[in-house]
Each structure stands twice: as structure tokens, then as C-alpha cells.
Amino acid sequence: MRDPLTGLYNRRYAMPHLDRIAGRAAQTGRGFAVMMLDLDRFKAVNDTHGHAAGDRVLMETAARLSDNIRKHDLLARIGGEEFLIAMPDTDPDRVRLAAARLRRVIADHPMAAGPALLPVTVSIGIAFADIPALREAVAADQLTASVKRLLERADKALYSAKAQGRNTVNFGRTAA
Template sequence: MKILLADDEPIARTMLEHWLVGWGYEVTLARDGEAALQALKDDPELRLLVVDWVMPKKDGIEVCKAIRNGPQEPYVYVVLLTAKDDKSDIIAGLDAGADDYLVKPCNPLELKVRLRAGRRVIELQEQLVKARESLRFEAMHDSLTGLLNRGAVLEQLTKELLRASRHGAPVALLMGDLDHFKTINDTHGHVAGDAVLRETARRLKAGVRAYDSVGRLGGEEFIAVLPECDAKTGLAVAQRLCRSLAESPTTVGGKPIAQSISIGVAATDQYGPARAEELVRAADAALYRAKHAGRSRALLAIDKEFEAVKEISQTIPASLPAE
């Protein structure tokens, strides 16, 4: 594990470095407080710090305060070394942000076990960060497909529309629905149906740009938010996605299962400034036409669908259907 040793006194620094290397640490040296803070900034893997109180430029107390006033992740565990042994000094050091405090000259075994305790704290903090990231991911993503879930993708649509209104760039919305998915479930079973949903999600994600947002609304319904994309380009993307789904089946248990998708497209360069629910309704109307036109195709929302959306928006509160 990497460790930063900050001490301006050459003999003490050499002795401490010898101990730390012998205990298996990869040691970075700093001769003053400013150098210590720069080393932490340059290398985020430095999570353990042994720092002397009395140093030039910035002392150990100032270093502790700077660390605690900066980014809280990744957490840096600080052991403060000093010849000061008054209780008020110990309190001042801990209050400045040190995690532990050792009086010089320190016992090497005591320093070793205190650093071991510091490593445990760091490991626990890393576990907490991973758990929090996992919870955040689960809160925003569909558990079956790994795509954004309904709430997250509609929130992203709202953000992109706000950004577009500021910068004048178009946003295209694709609403997709797998064709005859109930038949797939009834014929091949729900395990196969889940496999088709996962493969559909994979192909949809692979068929758009890295900064586009793809989500699952629920069941066999999918949505894609394409920023800086006009209606013509959005329709071309949707047609490409339809071909991607129809051209090759999903293989489950050695058996091919054919699938296709119908997609409705609506874009702000057709409609003008729009709320998320208005664009969703327009794309959904185009999807409905695509289904009735024979499925496995993409259609663009037309003027009368946008006009119907405007009429609805004027008569009912702005809200999307509940999940």
C-alpha cells in the first residue's frame, strides 16, 4: 500500500522511511507541508499519511485542515507525529483533522499497529463507497437489462430538453415496443422472454452514441433520448435499430427466437420547445401508427399528432403516466 511520509528532519525521515519500507509500504517522501499536499493531489492512491507537526511552509496542523477542507473522497488517514505531548496539543491535532497522534520519539511497533488500524478504516470506507455506488446504480437502472429505468431515463429527457432550450440544439426521442412479445413469452417461456429483452437492450445500446440515453420503461417498452439530434437523423437511427433487431434472432438454449421492434420518433425541431411528457406522447402516437402499419418499422410523428398533444397539454396537468 502507498503511504506519504512528510517530515523536514532528515534523520527522522530516513528512520521512518526504513521502517515503512520494511513493513511493505511504498513510500512517497515530502520535506514540507506544501510538498505533502501536492503529493496527495498528484497521486490519489496515497491514502495513508504520516506527517510531522513542525515543518516549513505548512505545518502538520495546516496540512490536516487542508485535507479535511478538501474533497472527502478518497479518504486520507492521517497520523500526526510530534514532540508535543501536552493534552491540549493532542486535542488540537485531532481537532484539526488528524485520525491518530503519536509522540516522538515513537515506538516502531506502536506506529505499525496504528497504521494497520488506519488501513482497516480505509478498507471500510472503500466498502461503504462501493455499497453507495451500487445502491445508486440500482436506483437508476433496470435490474433485468441494465438500462436506465423509467424514472432515470425520463429525468434525463427533461435535462436534455432544458439544455436544448438554452443552446438551441434539437432533441430526438425514440419510443420502442417489441412486436408480439406476449407470443414469445407464451411460446418459449419467460426465461427466454427475459433473454430477448436483455438482447434487445444490448442491441439498442450498441446502436446509439455513447452519450445517448437508453432506458426500459417497463415490460417490452424501451426509450432512447438523443441530444443534438434532429427528426431526420432520429428516424434514420430508429430505422437502423429496427433492422438490427429483425436481421438476426436471439439464441436461447440453442434455439433461435426471432424478434422485431416498432419505434415512434418525435423531435423538437418538428415540435418546437417541448416538455418531456409532450414529446413522449407524440412519439407514442407515432409508435401506435407503426404497429398498425405492419410492425418492425419506425415512423416519425406527424403534425396532427403534435397538435393533439398540444390540445391534451392545455386541458390536463403536465404529468407522465405513473410507473
């Protein structure tokens, strides 16, 4: 189940795969995180340069993200200009470094969109899984609900990154 434009996995593939990642994390006790990434002011790209230019920006973004994550990380396009990255077997410091690198590989090099080179930035929200809560969710057959809450935390962190001025990374709070 791939997104036809970018070739990345789509939401239909990503959500059940994320449940499997969470289940493994609950079993092994190894941390995992999710990142929600959203291109900043993407509507202006489409409005100013046309949808073909917007499509090229999305394809280039997908390629840059794919080239800068680990092979076993999950990368999916889950909405128009929104991407999801799940990083199993990781810790908060590694996730923070990865997010900063991803933000830079998008922002530091304008993207070719027809005759124009467009500056593009991305905002990133991160949530790190709470392993004890995942274990409780598995025991109660509530893993999917727990993953949904994790995604909601990452999404709130993304909106906070946007509110902080865009082109930023924000680490969401851990669930209580």
C-alpha cells in the first residue's frame, strides 16, 4: 500500500505496522518514537507555483526523508503534506538528533520545482512511547488505542512547533 506520488507507504499500511512496532517495543522494553512532519506553508507553493511544482516538492521531500532515516524506520505519507516516521529501538537523544538532521536536510537546500528553486521548511512533532503504558495496553488488548494516543501527542507537538514559528522540532510531553 503505497502513495502513488511519492512511493512511500500510505496511512492504510502505516497504522497497522505502527501497532506491530508498538507491540514489539512492549515485549522487548526497547524505546520507540514517532515523528509527525508537516511542510510549512505548503499551500503557498501550490497557489504560487502550481500543483505540479507542489508535487515535485512532495516527491523531493519524500526522497530526502527516505535517504536520511534508518532502513528499519517506518516512513509514510499520511496526508497531503504530512509524513509519519516511526523509529523503533531508539532513545530520546537519538530521536532528537534524527529530527534535527531531517529538518536541516529539508531547509538547507532549496527544492527544484520547475524553473524555480523553492525554499522549503518542515515542522516536526515527536512523541516517545511510554513502555510501561504500552505493556498495560497489550495486557488490556488496547494497543491500538495506546498507539492512537501516541500519535495524538506527536500531532500536538507538531502544532506546537508550528506555533513556535515553523521550521522547528518539538518534543511532546510524555503521557501521565
